[in-house]
Amino acid sequence: MAHASEASHASAESARQQSKKARTSIRTRAVVTALVLAFAVVAASADYVVQRGDTLTKIASEYGISVAELAAANGINDPNRIIIGQQLAIPGQTITHQVERGETLREIAAEYGVTVTDIAAANGISNPNVIQVGAKLMISNSTAPTIPPAVATYTVKKGDSLAAIAARFDTTVDALAAANGITNPGVIYVGATLQLSGAGFVADPAPTSASYTVKIGDRLASIASTYGIAVSTIAAANNLSNPNVIRIGQVLTIPGAGSGWRCPVDGAKFMNDWGFPRSGGRTHQGNDLFAARGTPVYAPVSGEVTFLDGRLGGLQFWLKGDDGNTYIGTHLDTMGSPGRVSGGTKLGTVGNTGNAATTRPHLHFEIHPNHGAAANPYPTLRSHGC
C-alpha cells in the first residue's frame, strides 16, 4: 500500500551499518544508565559509531562526503583525532534508490522524508504514478521535508542543558519539559529534537464502552488473552458462573478495553528517542519500545486496524483510532487479524522484522494526531504510565 513505508524509521543503510547501530544501541543504553545521574546531557544514538581502525577519511569516503564536511558536522577540530566508540552525525548526502517491484513513488518519498514532487523533479519524472522497476532515483535530503514542523524545534547538541536551551529561546525549563514529555529535566539526549513551544501531544481518548460478540470457536480464555486480561475478570464482569460455557452471539462486556488508553507493550524499555538523527538527514519519527520477542502488542485504543509487510518496517500495524489518531507499530514478529478492534486487543507480538533484523526486538511506535503528521509519542506513553 502506498503509505506503508511512512512507518519505516530507519534507512537505506547497509546491513553492516545496521549491525553497528545495533551494537551501538546496546552500548549507548549502558552508558546512558551509568551517566544519567552524572551529566546533564547524555550522548545518545547517532548515525555512525567509530570502530577500531577507522579514520575520518575512511568514514567520509564510505558516505561519499568530504572530511571537512564530516568534521564540521561534528565539531571536530583535529580530523586526526577520533575515538573508538565516538558517535558521528553523518551530514546530508544524495542517495540513489533503485526502484523495487511493487514500490510506489509515494512510498519511496515517505521512506526518505522527501516529497513526491521533489523526487519527480529531481529525476525528470512526468507522471509520478509511473515508475520503472530497476530505475535509479536520485534522492537528495537537501529537498524539503514532507511535513514541515508546525512549531520551531531545536536539536540538542553536546554540552547543552535544558536550562541553557530555555534561556536561549526565551522560555522556561518547565515549558520545554511539558512540550516534550520530559520527566527528568536533568537528562536530555544529544541529537533529540525538542519542540520549543506548545504542549506535547497527549492522546487521551474519552472512555468508550467495549463489548465483544462471541464467535464460533471462541473460548473465554482466548478472548481474555486477546484483550490481555484475566478470564476471571471477564467472567466477573459478565456474571458468568461457568467460564467454560459461553454461547455464540453472546455479547460480553470487556472491562477496561475500549476505555482510556492502553500501553502498546507492557513493561517495555524506552526513552525519548523522538527526533534522533537517522541517515539521509531524516529523524526518528517515533519511540522504540524494547521488549522480548513474542511480547504481546496491544491496540492503544479502539479503531480499524490494517496490517502490512513493508521492506523497512517489516510486519506492521496501522490503527486508525476512534480517538482521531493513527497509531503505527512496526517490526512485529507476528500479527493479528485486520478489522475493527477494541482498545487492548492483541495486534501481534514484538519482533525485529524489516530493517530491524539485526537489532534487539522492539516495537517502533508512532502516533499521528488527527491522522496527520507524526508527533512524539513519548508524552502520551509517559502520561499513561507505560
Ligand SMILES: [Zn+2]
Ligand atoms: Zn524506531
